[in-house]
Amino acid sequence: MNKFSWYEAKSVEDAIEQANSTVSEEIYTPTGKASIYKSGGIDVWDMVKEGLIAPQMIVNVRNIKGLDKMSFDPDSGLSIGANVTLTEIEQSPEVSEHYTALQQAVAHAATPQLRNMSTLAGNLAQRTRCWYFRSADHPCMRKGGDRCYARSQQTGQNENHAILDNGSCVSLHASSVATALLAYEASIVYLDAKGESHEVPIEDFFVSPSQDIWRENILSPGDLITEIKVPTPSSGTRSHYVKQVARESYDWSLADVAVVAKMNGNKCEKITIALGAAAPTPVRAYRAEEALINQVINKESAKLAGETAMASARPLTMNGYKVPLFLTTISQALLEIA
Numbered sequence: 001m002n003k004f005s006w007y008e009a010k011s012v013e014d015a016i017e018q019a020n021s022t023v024s025e026e027i028y029t030p031t032g033k034a035s036i037y038k039s040g041g042i043d044v045w046d047m048v049k050e051g052l053i054a055p056q057m058i059v060n061v062r063n064i065k066g067l068d069k070m071s072f073d074p075d076s077g078l079s080i081g082a083n084v085t086l087t088e089i090e091q092s093p094e095v096s097e098h099y100t101a102l103q104q105a106v107a108h109a110a111t112p113q114l115r116n117m118s119t120l121a122g123n124l125a126q127r128t129r130c131w132y133f134r135s136a137d138h139p140c141m142r143k144g145g146d147r148c149y150a151r152s153q154q155t156g157q158n159e160n161h162a163i164l165d166n167g168s169c170v171s172l173h174a175s176s177v178a179t180a181l182l183a184y185e186a187s188i189v190y191l192d193a194k195g196e197s198h199e200v201p202i203e204d205f206f207v208s209p210s211q212d213i214w215r216e217n218i219l220s221p222g223d224l225i226t227e228i229k230v231p232t233p234s235s236g237t238r239s240h241y242v243k244q245v246a247r248e249s250y251d252w253s254l255a256d257v258a259v260v261a262k263m264n265g266n267k268c269e270k271i272t273i274a275l276g277a278a279a280p281t282p283v284r285a286y287r288a289e290e291a292l293i294n295q296v297i298n299k300e301s302a303k304l305a306g307e308t309a310m311a312s313a314r315p316l317t318m319n320g321y322k323v324p325l326f327l328t329t330i331s332q333a334l335l336e337i338a
């Protein structure tokens with residue numbers, strides 16, 4: 001582990017000033033000298049210990065007052081401060097009442113101990129858990145190398161990897177909470193180096209490797225997430241989230257699906273279907289959504305929606321099982337709301 005200095009940020013302005021006095025695009029190389037924000041610290045410490053990053057300064061944003069607030073207003077929706085923990089979201093009465101799929105997604109992320117530490121901003125900005133990316137012995141594309149080890153026909157251990165949008169690096173985004181936030185069409189508020197505020201739909205927050213191999217989200221080094229906004233679901237909305245894992249606890253997603261639908265009886269008036277662990281970023285199943293508009297949700301239409309969502313799947317050598325897994329999981333989530 002390299003030597004670094006520690007800065008205890010007192011305000012968002014203070015954090016941005018410190019971080020931007022040392023930022024560098026080289027943060028994700030072992031030799032890079034830069035600063036990095038730390039909130040819960042789970043992924044930051046893993047990356048430092050794994051030699052993935054060698055920050056010059058760690059800017060602790062965990063204790064900034066105001067970033068730990070969460071509120072709900074029927075007109076403006078749910079506002080979640082960057083430092084609100086997954087446990088606090090899970091236990092919020094407003095989240096339980098109005099955002100079933102979000103509550104379910106958070107409750108199934110990681111373990112109770114990790115959820116106590118994990119902040120929502122850290123969760124969304126964490127890096128992929130692809131074992132080649134995390135391994136110091138594998139200089140993969142995401143770290144400046146010339147190949148994706150997981151894609152290799154002969155040696156790629158790719159059982160957990162992407163089945164959609166997998167023409168470049170096939171890693172997955174690690175956040176399963178993001179799947180639910182995508183289905184609710186949440187947005188991310190962040191401040192840039194000049195302190196200017198930006199609000200982006202969560203769909204535009206994530207960046208796939210085919211767009212830019214160096215990033216997993218649009219943040220530039222030194223940009224600070226302050227808030228996550230989730231619109232109020234309109235009346236008649238139902239939602240559900242399902243996560244498939246190899247082990248019941250302490251495990252990352254193999255496939256997860258969030259569905260948010262405005263229903264009129266069993267008939268679907270508006271729907272969003274989000275898939276996690278299918279592609280390098282959480283993705284919407286737009287064609288499946290279209291197929292369900294004005295339809296009754298039943299076994300047949302749910303099956304057809306799953307097949308539509310998986311029509312463009314291109315499994316790798318070891319993850320063909322994910323196609324039927326997603327078919328079942330999409331159906332399951334849809335039938336729950338029906």
Ligand SMILES: Cc1cc2nc3c(=O)[nH]c(=O)nc-3n(C[C@H](O)[C@H](O)[C@H](O)COP(=O)(O)OP(=O)(O)OC[C@H]3O[C@@H](n4cnc5c(N)ncnc54)[C@H](O)[C@@H]3O)c2cc1C
Nearest residue numbers: 039040041042043044109110118119122123125175176225
């Ligand atoms: C064994 C294990 C299992 C897990 N399983 C799941 C799972 O199933 N689903 C899931 O969703 N997650 C899972 N996680 C992730 C975990 O829940 C944490 O959310 C995640 O590791 C990081 O959260 P953190 O608050 O500790 O962030 P940190 O480690 O502090 O930060 C992570 C990244 O976010 C950046 N960052 C932090 N705050 C800000 C901010 N305000 N603005 C801009 N950038 C910021 C940091 O610079 C860093 O790059 C798992 C983790 C482990 C170790």
